[in-house]
Amino acid sequence: MQIGSFDNDGIVFLIAFLLISGVFAAKFSSRIGLPSLVLFILVGMLIGSDGLGFVYFDNAELAQMAGILALIIILFEGGLQTKWKTVRAVALPSISLATVGVLLTSLITGFAVHYILDVSWYEGLLFGAIVGSTDAAAVFAALKERNIKAKMGATLEAESGTNDPMAVFLTLIFIELLSQPNTSLWIMIPSFFWQMGIGLLLGLGIGKLASFSINRINLESSGLYPIFTLSFGFITYSIASGIDASGFLAVYVSALVIGNSELTYRYSISQFNEGFAWMAQILMFVILGLLAFPGHVFQINVITQGLIISFVLIFVARPVAVFLSLIKMKYTMKEKIFLSWAGLRGAVPIVLATFPIVAGIENAVLYFNIIFFVVLTSALVQGSSINTVAKKLGLMGPVKDTPHHSIELISIAKANAEMVQFQANNDNAVVGKKLKDIEFPTRATISAIVRGDRLITPYGDTEIKPGDFLYILVSRKYKEDLRKMLNEKKNNK
Known part of the structure; x- marks a missing residue:
């Protein structure tokens, strides 16, 4: 060589x-x-x-x-x-x-x-x-x-x-x-x-x-x-x-x-x-x-x-x-x-x-x-x-929608909290609801919503739409409760 x-x-x-x-x-x-x-x-x-x-x-x-x-x-x-x-x-x-x-x-x-x-x-x-x-x-x-x-x-x-x-x-x-x-x-x-x-x-x-x-x-x-x-x-x-x-x-x-x-x-x-x-x-x-x-x-x-x-x-x-x-x-x-x-x-x-x-x-x-x-x-x-x-052959799927954005907390590990990213789909129970009508677990707060190329500031009247990326700050103790709530399907209500 x-x-x-x-x-x-x-x-x-x-x-x-x-x-x-x-x-x-x-x-x-x-x-x-x-x-x-x-x-x-x-x-x-x-x-x-x-x-x-x-x-x-x-x-x-x-x-x-x-x-x-x-x-x-x-x-x-x-x-x-x-x-x-x-x-x-x-x-x-x-x-x-x-x-x-x-x-x-x-x-x-x-x-x-x-x-x-x-x-x-x-x-x-x-x-x-x-x-x-x-x-x-x-x-x-x-x-x-x-x-x-x-x-x-x-x-x-x-x-x-x-x-x-x-x-x-x-x-x-x-x-x-x-x-x-x-x-x-x-x-x-x-x-x-x-x-x-x-x-x-x-x-x-x-x-x-x-x-x-x-x-x-x-x-x-x-x-x-x-x-x-x-x-x-x-x-x-x-x-x-x-x-x-x-x-x-x-x-x-x-x-x-x-x-x-x-x-x-x-x-x-x-x-x-x-x-x-x-x-x-x-x-x-x-x-x-x-x-x-x-x-x-x-x-x-x-x-x-x-x-x-x-x-x-x-x-x-x-x-x-x-x-x-x-x-x-x-x-x-x-x-x-x-x-x-x-x-x-x-x-x-x-x-x-x-x-x-x-x-x-x-x-x-x-x-x-x-x-x-x-x-x-x-x-x-x-x-x-x-x-x-x-x-x-008719084997194309839906367009991939992957986020090209991220929210990080530098001291997240020391704060005993995590930022959870969740993409809302049509069959999720939270879709179509306003934030004020959603019962989030204790110590869970929506920090931001990304819709397409726009960053949306969350308010009580903000409605969750299909395709939205939710960024939620939650205590690790309640992370599993948050995950279950977000993944709940509409037909399970």
């Missing part, structure tokens, strides 16, 4: 340049409908040795470490933002897609690769295992701010957040079989159930511990709470990986528990992790772009073989896996078609493609170049057309 002739100041400037480029790339990509990860990768390839020559980078181990750290941050942020009530309804199909679906995708793709690349069966199946899973970073980024139906979005996010264990397990199995031909496949199978089971239990346990600790600790600065929260993500991964369980699964589950718990400084934690996840995503894809040499990736044989494999993966392996994984589950034909199309590949396959290189597997560099091309193809073809396909 060489970074030109840069000194420390030059390296700092380079990092700043990459982050700024990433921000503009994200903004530009949203306008043209192109997945941001493609532009991040292109930035890395542009400044690499085959491009402008600013950076020479060929350290697969360092890229692997950077990818793992970034995926921890991205999975943790994704878990924090995922609502359990949405995921619960799609838990079974998501798990089926994350296990049976990944296995079927890997096998079908692996068989095709055996003939397309004229390699051994184990080598073909290793390739299939590497590209077998959808990617959390790509899926979270693609679905953010897009109005896909909640059921579809939840299925894809839950699948991508939990399918890494199967992909990692299959990848390591075939690397082991190629390195040690005498290894018994049957001896390795129990380790998969250990990885999944212990990863799940660790995620649940550490998630509950983290939620308890965040609410009980009294820190001097509100800025410490997001850092304290994120530290549990790294702790979860390290403990799980240390005992050969699935670190990625444990991180996602722990974040899911934390994100669905009552937290102090929830919005500071959420905003910090969202920004940090964007930074991790930018740097990760730029580094992966640096690792890929355009002169190697865009060779005629790589392009030709990559296109054929991409066709098999997108139009054969993924659809077959989706339809078989969701047998007798409540998904319509159109929903299955959409799930088949939205199985994006991204960082995980590229990071997994570094494993054979590090292990010294024959043809590993060729695998990396073709896998890199397959990921780009998936992002360009599938990622850029998700909205179009959803519209054609």
Whole structure:
């Protein structure tokens, strides 16, 4: 690895340049409908040795470490933002897609690769295992701010957040079989159930511990709470990986528990992790772009073989896996078609493609170049057309109405009070009522109402309307009473 002739100041400037480029790339990509990860990768390839020559980078181990750290941050942020009530309804199909679906995708793709690349069966199946899973970073980024139906979005996010264990397990199995031909496949199978089971239990346990600790600790600065929260993500991964369980699964589950718990400084934690996840995503894809040499990736044989494999993966392996994984589950034909199309590949396959290189597997560099091309193809073809396909299939949901405003109290933890944010919907009992007619719990005061882009000062005659965001200061002692009152439905009156 060489970074030109840069000194420390030059390296700092380079990092700043990459982050700024990433921000503009994200903004530009949203306008043209192109997945941001493609532009991040292109930035890395542009400044690499085959491009402008600013950076020479060929350290697969360092890229692997950077990818793992970034995926921890991205999975943790994704878990924090995922609502359990949405995921619960799609838990079974998501798990089926994350296990049976990944296995079927890997096998079908692996068989095709055996003939397309004229390699051994184990080598073909290793390739299939590497590209077998959808990617959390790509899926979270693609679905953010897009109005896909909640059921579809939840299925894809839950699948991508939990399918890494199967992909990692299959990848390591075939690397082991190629390195040690005498290894018994049957001896390795129990380790998969250990990885999944212990990863799940660790995620649940550490998630509950983290939620308890965040609410009980009294820190001097509100800025410490997001850092304290994120530290549990790294702790979860390290403990799980240390005992050969699935670190990625444990991180996602722990974040899911934390994100669905009552937290102090929830919005500071959420905003910090969202920004940090964007930074991790930018740097990760730029580094992966640096690792890929355009002169190697865009060779005629790589392009030709990559296109054929991409066709098999997108139009054969993924659809077959989706339809078989969701047998007798409540998904319509159109929903299955959409799930088949939205199985994006991204960082995980590229990071997994570094494993054979590090292990010294024959043809590993060729695998990396073709896998890199397959990921780009998936992002360009599938990622850029998700909205179009959803519209054609009638699977668009209501416009997402997320608040771009927040109210924070600096000393909220010490005051033993919290600012609760609540969005009123048509079926809430408080909608249509005036504030003076609503019986709020003791020590609960509405501080502000945000309606669209307007801040409304609350008075007794102010009427609550659908879509209003209420900001209510309440004593922690009465927070649960307030939550129950706000969530009361009109037909329960």
